[in-house]
Amino acid sequence: MGVDTENEGKWTSFESDLEDVAMFGYDPSEHDLGVRVVEAVGSVADIDETEIITPLNDAIDPEALDTLFVQGIGGRVSFPFIDYQVTVSVSENGTGRIYVE
Template sequence: MSPSSPTSSNNVLSNAVIEAVAKEMDVHPTELPEKLHDVIDPDSLDSLFASRNPTGGTVTFTYCGYEVTVTADGDVSLEE
């Protein structure tokens, strides 16, 4: 599993997911073979943990062949 750094308030979770997958695949984010919005609503993902005091939780989904897990504290983990 490859964890990324927690996102800051300036970096929304959907962008963090795209960047983490692109880095893992060693491609530019625009070269990913799948659009994030084809597998999950990016706006919903961003707003799910938007609170500055999240109560916890995770979301897991499949994107570009990876099982992506996003936590309330902004961690993005990938597993093949």
């Protein structure tokens, strides 16, 4: 999985060192974390995120997810969403990565 040119400017996906794991960047000044998770899963599933019928809050509370990563703290959380395992890792500066496998 390389850079997604169709959604260029919206978000960027990166090839992961791990086989079968897609990695997506996250910047809280530009994106809502819950929305980014749904976009990332949609990209991996090769469907538009609006076609995902399972709400994210069936897997994790999006507001709780946001509060886990208050700028300056950082952290990591994993959870299943649809048919994928999602891991969100946020650095102390608030930027992070979303891994979908």
